[in-house]
Amino acid sequence: MSETLVAPVETKRRTASPMARLVSDWVPPAVTFVLVAVLWQLVALNNPYVLPTLDAIGNSLASDPRMYWANMLVTCQEIAIGAGAGILCGFLLAVLMSELPIVEKAVMPLIVVIMVTPVVAIAPALVVAFGFGMLPKYIVTGLVVFFPMLVNSLAGLRDVDQKALDVFKTLHASRWEVFRDLRFPGCMPFVFAGLRIAMPLAVVGAAVAEFVAAGQQAGLGSLVTISAAQANLPVTWASIALLCLLGVVLVSLLALLRKRVLWWSDADVIGR
Template identity: 35%
Template sequence: MAAASFRHPAARPRRALPAILSVAALLAVWEIYVRMSGVSALVLPAPSRVIGQIAENRDLLWVNTLPTLKATLIGFACSLSVAFALSVAIDFLPRLKRALFPVFVISQTLPLVAIAPLVVLWFGFGLTPKILLVALVTFFPMLVALVDGYQSADRDISALLASMGASRAGIFRRARLPSAMPYFFAGLRISITYAVVAAIFAEYVGARAGLGIVILNAKNSFRPDLMLAAVVISSALTLALFAATALVQRLVLGWRQAGAGQ
């Protein structure tokens, strides 16, 4: 087992190599096509031009990345808190699941393009609507993952703890909560990929600053190169947050369990 865990970190770059090569090949084909076809940069800018825009507008992009990151992190923290509290309540009171889950499912069917303008209209152009939209988009996957994780607990272990006099809270803490952790981190990784998109969309609908504003202004100015530069930054931000959740998972569950869950 020690040897396997020692080889594990060295194996990660090899596992990432196919994805890196695929992205590099896609960018190369894109660059070659733009250069050879003579397509206008107003229609399809080359990757090299997009990278140039990132370098040229780095201050603008950085200043507008911070509000997006702030809304993402605060909204995601609120979402995580609400999802955990509701999951615990549902585990202790199963009837709540039958009462609340249909409402939660309905909330996920609401088109973001329709609900976002209303949220901005109700709460203004500040941070609040962005936080609410991020929380709305991200809390349900974590809630479902936690509830399913609690139910995956070994019944024999729960029965043993009960026979030893453990309370319902004690069984939850010692058996049901630990069994839910792999499920929770799976839901966490799914949710974090939606969080940045929701924050940017909320900014796109109505905000004073953020990557969504950069994208909107670039669209109105017919600057697809700057639009794609902002998209690249948002993608990098999403990947960074995803990697952070994977790191937390490894710290909490250990290298072996984290690797098995991916």
């Protein structure tokens, strides 16, 4: 019954004009954002010591764009290096665990212990161990994205079509050939699911690293801390808005990349 109801809806959506699809996709979120902006402005006008008005935030961004740009570049550097290393290490360890189960039994308990330890508690110890440079911030950012990437990649590498695996065994395929031609392509939907979780967490991790890791006072997270201590609400919320924008850009780029890489997966879903 449900399939007979869903199919006409999907067919109608596919046959709708591009303008109709554009309206149906963008109008609801646009209306939501407009309502939130109006509500924000009303609260800010009546509570100037709680929230700055939207025009005050815009004026802060326009008055000193170099300051915001320089701090955003620092945060982007932390995301690129820290989150990039965390994502890569998570995937490589997942490959090792899928091929050698003994590694998972030996390492996974330690990883769980590290992941359940609050990163705020780890950051000061990292500063003591690695100094006041950027390395502790890279490590904090990498730790935040490591676990979701590891778990999703491991699930994907083990989610192998048993019939296809039997065919590979019949052809006497090597372990490398099975990984290259079966496990790796098959795990890509899970990898992108992990990346979809990791990308927003990377922004959060970079900001938290700048909050709690002493040292260089640079980055949007540091700008939020400093401006909040000075009760400079426009700068605080402008920095928060840029962090949100950075997360949206990363997620959007990931969605475009997924569409290019997993075109076959999307086509399979649409064709059902």
